[in-house]
Amino acid sequence: MAGNQRAEEKEPGMTPFADAALSAIEAKLDSGTSLSLEDGLALYRTPDLHGLGRLARKQKERKSGKKVFYVLNRYINSTNVCYAGCKFCSFAVDEFKERERVVRMPADVVFTKTFETGANFNQIHIVGGHDPRQLSLDYWLPLMRRFKEAAPHVQLSLFTAAEIDYMAKRHRLSYPEIVAKLKEAGLDNVNGGGAEIFAEATRAKICPNKVSSDNWLAIHEELHRQGVASNATMLYGQIESLEDRVDHLMRLRASQERSPGYNAFIPLAFHPDGNELNDCGWTSGLDDVRTFAVARLMLDNFDHVKAYWMIQGLKVCQVALQFGADDMDGTHGSTDEEMIYHSAGTRSGQYVDDREFRRLIEDAGYVPVRRNSTYQEFAWDWTPQVLQGTTA
Ligand code: SF4
Structure with missing residues (x-):
């Protein structure tokens, strides 16, 4: 400017x-x-x-400007089986030791669940654990094509870079090869999770078996090169230092410079219930809003900073709109069941009506705008025309 x-x-x-x-x-x-x-x-x-x-x-x-975005969304955790052993995680289950906690949905169940409350939504958001029996192209490619055939208006916001890294290893594919296959099947956007904290010394303590920082960034940059959008996150409030946080934001800014394609940055507040980093406790509301503001100011080449109500709660997220955030994520289906943050103690519910988002945004002095994963804008009452094989 x-x-x-x-x-x-x-x-x-x-x-x-x-x-x-x-x-x-x-x-x-x-x-x-x-x-x-x-x-x-x-x-x-x-x-x-x-x-x-x-x-x-x-x-x-x-x-x-005065816009604040939200999305009509379906949210599914398709499997909680995972062997990565991240210290901050309360969601992952060892299928042999905790059989009663295992959730591992067959593809038909995921498909049916996605549309069980209709098809008037713009995004399907699915993430899960590193499950050797589900996280494979044999499972996902046909399911992705089925989603696109049934509801072409819906964008697929699937996986994190950690899941893509895991699938690439299991299929012996390079990152360009696996990204090409996922894009061909309809992938529109990759979720921002798995970034945690890039600073290697801290990462080695909290998630030593997860995708490395460099590879997380390399996957997102390859997605962008092939025309798939993505988001980015940072897990704060665990054992990291303030230097780690700012370093993380600067690595994201440099990545966006090398290969543009990130839409939103989402600060993820650590939740302590039921995991090995319980001693760290909860983040404070002041740390939350400060982190939104610092992110907005450091990430000058990111268009959006998202305040995700499921994590910091609706009230803190509304205040975050006065601290640089311009997105509140969006609805989950009324029958959806988020497990990652609910396993770790979040007090947020499972479902918020889109009217509530509009009210909170207007109360904060902004104009609510319905979007999809890639920030195309829709009228609040937009309804899809073609609903094949689904219950509208
Ligand atoms: S954070 Fe993700 S990769 Fe790590 S243990 Fe939990 S489910 Fe597995």
């Missing part, structure tokens, strides 16, 4: 920041300069929380 346009954006009569560091950072942002590691740490440590929010809101409004 040209310098004179930026100058015009300065809000007249604004009180100065209580923390001089924020004034210097604002000058950088106004000139279109990306923030440094030191800037990110200064933002995390500033005592001027309101000033931080003001800066993040200004950046958000440069990106998306």
Whole structure:
């Protein structure tokens, strides 16, 4: 953006920041300069929380004006069997030791469940564990084609890079090869999970068996090269340092520069119930909103920062709209059952009506906009025309 346009954006009569560091950072942002590691740490440590929010809101409004997005969505965890052993995970089950907790849906069950409350939605979001009996192309490619035939208006937001890495290894395929197969079957978007924290020393302690940081980034960059969109996340509030968090954001920014295609960044607050990092406890509301703001300010080449109600809760997510977030994720089907965060103690429910999203967004002073995975916009009451083989 040209310098004179930026100058015009300065809000007249604004009180100065209580923390001089924020004034210097604002000058950088106004000139279109990306923030440094030191800037990110200064933002995390500033005592001027309101000033931080003001800066993040200004950046958000440069990106998306008064719009705040939500999606009509189906959410399914198709299997919880996993042997990766991540220390922060309460969802994964060892099928031989905890048989009664195993959820492993056959493809027909996933298909039926997806449409059991109709087909008026724009996205199917499915993620699961590293399950040797389900996470394979033999299972997924026919199911993906079936989804596309039944509901061509629905975008497939499937897997994380960790799942794609696992499938690539099991099929002895390179990343370009497996991405080509998934795209050909209809993959529109890959979810942002599995990023956790990129800093290798911390990653080795919390998820030593998961895809490496470099490979997580390499998979997303290959997806983008082949025209598949993706999101990115960061798991915060476990054993990581503030330096780890800012480093994580900077690695994402560099990845977007190398191979653009990330739409949204989603901060994931660690949940402590039932996992080995229980000592870390819960994140605070202040850490949550601070993290939304720092992400908005560091990730100048990401269009969207998402406040996912399932994780930080509807009320914190509504406040996050004043701290740089411009997306609240969206509905789950009324019969959907999210397991990852519910296993770890989230107090969020399973279902929120889209009218509630619109109300919360309007109450926060913004304009609700219905979207799909790739941020095409829809009227709030848009309904698909062609519903073959489904109950509309
Ligand atoms: S976080 Fe994912 S990969 Fe790690 S143990 Fe849990 S389900 Fe498995």
